[in-house]
Amino acid sequence: MSARLPLRDLLREKGLLSREVIAADVGGRVVDLHTPVDADATATPITVTDPRGLAIIRHSTAHVMADAVQRLFPGTKVTIGPAIEDGFYYDFDRVDGNFTDDDLAKIEKAMRDLIKNPSPFKREVVTREQALEMFEKMGESFKVEIIRAIPEGEEISLYSHGAEGSTWVDVCEGPHVPTTSYLKAVKLTHVAGAYWRGDERNPMLQRIYGTAFPTKEALEEHLRLVEEARARDHRKLGKELDLFMFDAVAPAMPFFLPRGTFVYNALVGYVRDLYRVYGYDEVITPLAYSPELFKKSGHLENYADNMYRLWTEDEWDKVDEEADHRGGVTGAHEGLAAHSFCLKPMNCPSHCVIFGSRRRSYRELPWRVADFARLHRYERGGVVHGLARVRSFAQDDAHIFCSIDQVPDEISSFISMLYEVYQSLSFVRVDVKLATRPAQRIGTDEEWDRAEKALAEGLEKAGLAFEYAPGEGAFYGPKVEFHVLDALKRSWQLGTIQYDPNLPERFDLSYIGEDGKEHRPVMLHRAVLGSLERFFAVYLEHCGGNFPLWLSPTQAVVLSVSEKSEDYARKVTDELREAGVRVEADLSADKLGAKIRNARLMRQPYMLVIGAKEAEDGTVGVRSRDKGELGAMSVADVTKLLLEEGRSPKAGHRKGVAAPATS
């Protein structure tokens, strides 16, 4: 066995140590300078600007924050405090109240004071017994629980920092920065509740979120990006651009205003164009159903908490009658549950009803049935979020009934369509995940093997690189998820295609095969945009309200310079409208500068300025939202420009072309 020495010494020997280096990659593991490693180990230095280095800074900052919190609020117990995507958090159990924004400011100041006199982080290895005794004595019951959960045989390390005599210690596997002097730019952002160990049966802890960077400049840059994201927030843009609204009379159910409705319908129209090319049949189905349907589909058993129920006076009477029979009101709840109609939360049962309504032949398969029906799901109060998570929405939903042999082709064709849509909507990067069998599931292992293989084959057929997401599948079958990155590099799951042998079984669906015998079809659930409401939110933030011309509710706005050119402005507006351009006119008494400002705030794609000069020459002064001033153009040329640029993407341009592999 080779000798061991702290990584710091190893790096120094090799001349790899500098002020910028705070850790190293040793055999794929991130090891800080405090930790002993084999003397002959290969170590690749990690600097403060490396993403892994950044995580170390943040994690160490979390320790200093916990230190500050316990100084300011004695009796507060610590739990865990990891680095996360853009910062860190630490969960506390505070006995005497909650953290306020004022507290955050105090904590931040206390942290700065602690950092002002730099002290080294120190690492110490202790036995399980020592650790337990220590934290029990400190009354840190959560830490004791954590120590107990550390697997037997694993090293238990303590990290401490702080001036001699007032050090702060935490059981922690690291890694950490060499000294607190590396913590230069810290900002506490907000407080939130969080369950201990993420389980809602456990007590609620108080989580403080913060972020940290190697330099003040980097922190400021980050805060600027946060600010930018806030300015693009779809809820803010929705209000500013008159796209949609909410009202307490229908909580978490959006009202789309005329401009938003245009965009929504244009998206649906585009998907419909694709359906023609890709061989889908669209249907229109009821929104409300007898509970019998959802009993059969299993939704009442598994999904009742999320379902809206409806009743009529007749149904109430039936409930009363039954209660009378039993001699009282007992059972009214069951009665209501048995009789009241259900607002559908999903389209699949409706489509099973259609498929099962008559005998089907193998010649009809695959049958792709699309539906834009409005769905209602009761989402718990705390989870709704603007348009991104609502209780009333529609999906670009379709179900494909087919034989299992047809699954790979269906997947591959679906992927062509999906990539076509994402490209048209300028989502550059797509990550694909294949979610496989979860622990709780129905069906045999052989069935799962077949289903997962069929999906993987489809992906390969489409030439797609994908990752597995083990255990993330639905209880009835595996699924493929498509995640896109938006303009602000946030990831959203939009499309999905899921394999479902369960519903055909429950609805006893069958088709007559070539052999004249009955066969059970499988069903694929699929959506490209997913919830249209959520997609609307994602896309609105992606484009920052700058809709491309084909999606823009208004394509051009005519701005008159003064009253003198009003008549010509009207004439041009009428001509454009007749040619099929969505045009508005601003003939108000405002000055041109104000009109341009208003049009820009509304993200109008084209501004057509009309003054005496244009009236005389029979032209318009064209100013583009995206390209700036384009100069004078004839009305005919502008019309041509707007109509051409305003065409919706041509459907089917990718049909039959394999999708590119994504990285």
Next chain:
RNA sequence: GCCACCUUAGCUCAGCGGUAGAGCAACGGUUUCGUAAACCGUAGGUCUGGGGUUCAAGUCCCCAAGGUGGCUCCA
């Protein structure tokens, strides 16, 4: 659902025990103006709703609704 916070004019926000405010928008008037905000005036409010404390409540307390940030959930 849980924890915290928020809700004042159409919008954005100020006021934090002592007679409800500003800017923008709206409306009326003046101005007719050339590429991101003309000027003057008018109107607009059960301060989310309901209880309470107080001589006095947007302001303090309780309850409810809606929203926000997290957590949990997301067939």
